[in-house]
Amino acid sequence: MMEQKKFLTIYENGNLEEGYTGLVLQTSDNEILMKNIDFYGNEDGYCVRRIENIVCYNTGGMDIYRKRQLWEEKKHSHVMENFFVEEENLMTGMLAYAIKNREPVFAFCEECVYAGWVCGYSDEIVILNELTPYGEDEGELWLKREYIDALETGSPDLQIRKKFWEKEVPKCDGRPEKSFYRKLKKYKGSLQLFEIYADSDWENCYVGTIEYVTKKELAIKHIDSEGHYDGYVVLTLEAVMCICQKSRYLSKIQKNNKCDTTQIKLEMDGENLSDEVLRFAQRKSLPVFLEIGTQGYYGDIEQWTEEWIQLRAVDLLGNGKGTFWILREWIDRIWVDNQILREVWQMACDKHDLVRI
The missing domain is CATH 2.30.30.100 (SH3 type barrels.)
Known part of the structure; x- marks a missing residue:
């Protein structure tokens, strides 16, 4: 268990070489709140990280000793140990802090980093008004909370973005949509x-x-x-x-955006959209493209049930590949009427004298 006020370096999955050095301010069962310290011993904002992503942490060594010595020698304009999150969920506490103090945040999502003003949050989503490095408005962003690995505020980079922001700080939606x-x-x-x-x-x-x-x-x-x-x-x-x-x-x-007179109008009535698009494709005699991970299947639906789809499949050159029975639980996305699908099926029609689309 990581002790509060402990100076250490944590290593996360995907960053096992450099790690993140700082002072532990608070911990919970699932999260850790740290004061970040950079290479030169400067305070670099606060950060909440998920404990499940931490592979290991180090409390000794010359690198940690050096950073701590540099940090202790500096006269800081404010003592960041006073930052305290009242909520049991530390990420929720930091979101509330950012709204109350009108501070922008960084949201780290795997290899992507988003910067912006917090405009609202719920247990499921976080709403940000994105902020570029030059203080420009990049529009509204909705992030699913389960994909946010870490949340940061108060860093010099964010303070620069805040300084360049020329508009009024966006107001927080007191009752944001929950999903x-x-x-x-x-x-x-x-x-x-x-x-x-x-x-x-x-x-x-x-x-x-x-x-x-x-x-x-x-x-x-x-x-x-x-x-x-x-x-x-x-x-x-x-x-x-x-x-x-x-x-x-x-x-x-x-x-x-151009008005394409050749586009079809998607017609759906039921709550199960996958079922509805399959019915629509059959009713209009349209081929479909079924995506499964990085793979895909082009073809004409012969029949389907709640569990599987029977597809007369073709490859990208329009050559027949036989009939596939595909379990629906593995299908990520269903496409109809996109450009590549139209071109592939047209080649298949030319080669095999199929019904043209």
Whole structure:
């Protein structure tokens, strides 16, 4: 167990070489609150980290001794030991502190780092107004809390961003929506574009409008990077990690967004969106693309049940691959009418005299 007021270096999975050095201020069963100390012995803000990510920690050695000596020799303008989180959940305490003191935060999510003002939070999500290194407004961001590995505030980097911010600090929503579902259902059928990150992929996102949303699933009208319509995709809300709204990237796509007269209108009636998109594809004689992890299957649905899908499959060149029976529990996403799918199926039609789309 890590003692409070102990000077140490912790090592997390993914950072076993350098680690993070600082003074332990508080601990709970699941989290640790530290005052960060940099290489030169300067105070570098507070950070809450998840104990489950910590592989080991070190309380001795020349590097720790050197940093502590440098830190103790400095005359600090404020004593950070006075920072105390009243809530049992330390991350919740830091979010409340950031709102009360109008301090921006860093949210660390695996290899991604987001900086911004805390505009609201619940047990499930954290809402940030993103802040660039130059103090620019990057729009609103919704993060699922289970994907936040660490939360930091008070660092020199954040203070610089705060200094360059020329607008009024965003107000906190006193009663924020508690989940992605409650946030998204207000935008069902609207023209508002979103960036959506899912399935532990922080580099690639889905951009589009919210066509349908239930407590379990989400149907998006996908828009490509050039602003063109690119079909529909259904995915689970459980897989969604992060949603961006009103970013500069979205503004660029919105300006280029063209009205495509060839796009189909997705029609759904039930609560199970996966079932609905399969019925829609069969009713309109449309092929589908089924994503399973990094793999995918293109083809025509022959029949399906609650447990499996029977797919007449083709490869990217339109060559037949036979019939696949795919267990639905493994399917991450279902696509209809996107550009690649249309091209693949057209080649298949030309080669095998299939029904054209």
